Amino acid sequence: MTQLFFSDYEDASGSGRPLVIFGAGGLGREVLLLLRQLNEARPTWDVRGFYDDRAPAAPTVAGLPYLGTCADLNATAEPLAVAVAVAGPAGRAAVVARLTSPHLAFPVIVHPGVALRPYQNITLGAGCIIQQDVKLMTDLTLGRFVFVNVGSIVGHDAVLEDFCSLMAHVDVGGGAHFETGAYLGTKATVINGVRVGAHSILGAGAVAVRDIPARTTAVGVPAAVIKTHA
């Protein structure tokens, strides 16, 4: 059901395919937690450390080394998987645009407790990260580098285009459509059939009951546009 049974292992550091996390902040550590939970269910990733264009205060992050910047990462001489742990759609897209080495790959990373069966008819683009306790229903399309944080629910027939970010406990109604780079704050709700425009922001706790135009910020219950972006 929601449990994928594989042989029991402990933290598989040193086994699995090499992977680094881009983003050495709090979200990076939460993605490390996801990877450790994945490795407990099935040894998959050898997590080597963190990259970030801003060096963290300490030389290690959650016990793993800080390894350098985008430029350093592009200089890798061997195949390397990357998890891009940047919450904002624009920031995440900018990092992905700078990671140009052909050695780099961007796997889909899904928590092992998330139900994801072929009969659910779900498409996940490269670089998608799906955290624990997310419920993906049926007949969904997620583009590239969509980030879905803990506890969110994505209803039937929803479309989440590239670089969308869903923070914790977001609800996506059936047939909702998020255009490229939409950002849904914690506990944002979008009811059935509603469209959120490209690069728009829905604030924490907002409830979108009508379409949200592109490049706007909407907040409140019901959500109202309070700002238009350049």
Place this chain on the structure above:
Amino acid sequence: MTQLFFSDYEDASGSGRPLVIFGAGGLGREVLLLLRQLNEARPTWDVRGFYDDRAPAAPTVAGLPYLGTCADLNATAEPLAVAVAVAGPAGRAAVVARLTSPHLAFPVIVHPGVALRPYQNITLGAGCIIQQDVKLMTDLTLGRFVFVNVGSIVGHDAVLEDFCSLMAHVDVGGGAHFETGAYLGTKATVINGVRVGAHSILGAGAVAVRDIPARTTAVGVPAAVIKTHA
């Protein structure tokens, strides 16, 4: 903990019993997902296909055939279980009223990850459907054909009368009481001891901190009545 054996609630005598879904829309496919998850945990249902009074665009839905209308379903010559996948209380009650064949049965359908032990003292009426990640606490009474969508929490001593619908991530406080046919939108919250009147609607994201009269629609934080129904 979250692995349950439903001997008290489900007949699971081995080979699946025949079942059809009434409602060929998105919710019908989400209920099919629930049935597939149940069958993975324990083979229970032989899902034959979908009925709906409006024929879907294609002859199959999620790989299963469209089989006809209420009238066709009443014409069944053999015992048949039915899951009524209609979100609105009035629509669901109307379908149930039309399904008059004595061959039809309406089993309780509960996701196998939902904790439901005898010591929880929970009564579920015929036709209740409880989706994944629902948390039913203790000392609860759910009437007939109550639908509880993904991620909702029902606190101690709550009473949900016949045909209530709880959409995703609804919170029901301890001792809350929903009269017949109440509809709670996605992320609606009802705090401890509050009563929601018959056939009333609480909008998505609304927070009811006082009783909601019957046959009204209430929205917002805190919830205020904006409409009275005929």
Place this chain on the structure above:
Amino acid sequence: MTQLFFSDYEDASGSGRPLVIFGAGGLGREVLLLLRQLNEARPTWDVRGFYDDRAPAAPTVAGLPYLGTCADLNATAEPLAVAVAVAGPAGRAAVVARLTSPHLAFPVIVHPGVALRPYQNITLGAGCIIQQDVKLMTDLTLGRFVFVNVGSIVGHDAVLEDFCSLMAHVDVGGGAHFETGAYLGTKATVINGVRVGAHSILGAGAVAVRDIPARTTAVGVPAAVIKTHA
């Protein structure tokens, strides 16, 4: 993933240790449910019954006896674990202050489905109670007698001081800080880095996007202070 072994956090030496619940109301029965779920995963507690300064209407609660008041509990002649099932921070602190017998201990009680591994770097003070479906992320500090109700999410680097109460489906953003005795109502949300002052109340469904001063009540989306306490 969600199946854990609490050797680092729980003594589970085989036959159950004696434990009583202080608080014979609905929350007490929900804590009893938690203990029963723990015992199913791993026999841990021999739950003897309920204490409360107000005697319940019936001599038993959920099949277990009512055993007396704080004074009766202090008179215990043998070591006894106590789970304090009182939702309000002030009420819970008052009970703890009255339970002065050196025979009494206040274990940490965590639902067995909650991910809680050493690599998450989480500190839980004595008397913490963590209900089912709570997601604790990484690098967290919870003080003494923090109560976290069903479905809440606590993000990276959060600090919850002594006697904080988080009701169902609360979201705590990364780096948020709740001072002593903060009460977060059902579905309250605190975004990243926000501080909630000591003994303050955030109402059901409220979204705190700025710091909340001590000894206030704030409600709404976004949360606004509506009251200052003595």
